[in-house]
Amino acid sequence: MASLLIRTLLPLLAFIQGCLVLSSKIVGGRPAIPHSRPYMMSLQILGNHVCGGTLIHPQFVMTAAHCINRIHPALMMVFAGVHDLKNPESSWQSFSVQRFYTNGYDDKQILNDIALIQLERPVTLNANVQVAPLPKQGQSLPMGTQCLAMGWGRLGTDLPISDVLQELNVTVVTFLCREHNICTLAPHQRAGICFGDSGGPLICQGVVHAVDSFIKDECASQKFPDFFARVSLYVDWIKDILRSVEQEEKKEDCQSSGSP
Template identity: 80%
Template structure:
């Protein structure tokens, strides 16, 4: 029975080589300085981290569409201000999901792998919780640009998930990449994103230029770059959603103010 199980596992592993694998962990990285990445978000179900995200507005998180397209939003929790996921801190802020937004995500071809999560209330910005800036619409990211990938994913395909946030210095490359992706490698290292960091940010020159999307063939294989969704293609779409949400909030405040004024003049309690 044991040998049959082993053969089955080996066949399964062999079958996925060369196939697209949704990525979610950092291989070959190092622990981040606690709370040094205050825009980093943990998406969780029943207290278990499953994807990363980036706080881009007090009430909006950007993540990968494949992270959320098949999950009931009512089951999701969003944690900001975290570093060690096994040790809750008073600086944690935990939210539920009010609404999800996607932009024609194509699961088959891994296109438009970007989504926005509207939180049930705005986050309180402080030293441990900050918003990451976006690039401009259409902004390019030249090959050779130095960036930072991060996440709470596995340290290797068969290694455990770390409790503390990991980060990795990577370089933007163009070989084998697609125009709508940003691709990276960690030069001279067996390192890269892996199973579990999906949805996390790629930070380049202080800006969140991309969202962790997928890998080909295996974690840190060095045969293929790591693939991220290029954020600069979606900035106008993102800003339109943020603007509509802010306008709606202003309308609700005005209506509440009118109701309170009307109630006061009528002498109601």
């Protein structure tokens, strides 16, 4: 039974990591200072990193919808406090998944490519694990804004993923972009996102403004910008989910304690 499950999952894992358009990486970046991005999460299947995510609440991780599309929650583990994927540290915290939330994801048009992962228990917040702030609903991000992309994705289209978290300074651009996306380029260099970084954050002015969604052509081609899902379109939806879960947990606590 176990071998059958592994044979079933391995092609799916390869699809997630190698999808031509969706799974992204950092090309031409630099290693992040260890634990300097404490909101960064690693989504893993069978012990393999498949996507990034952002901690936005002690029990919720924001990622790309395509990262969890067609995946059963029981198959995924989420890791916090990670810098080097190959070198476990005392800072690591691991979590199974309680539930996935999506908002009308369209995999053909790559629309609404955002998802929430409810962890089976809250993380322990400390110096190495922190929550990233969200933008305001509808908040714009002007062209030319300087941002930071990050992830453990491939270091080149035909290269393996990075064991160490990489980051890259990028600039918001509007050419060839779509209204519901935020697009970026790394000016004057062959650098950008690529396979394995999907779901990771785009941090601008200290706020997680976008989620790594997709690329066109090859990684860091400079022919097209890199595409991110615009988080400000979904802030009310996110807050509604967080509020409903908190209310449900309070109700369960009251019932278990016998309070009216």
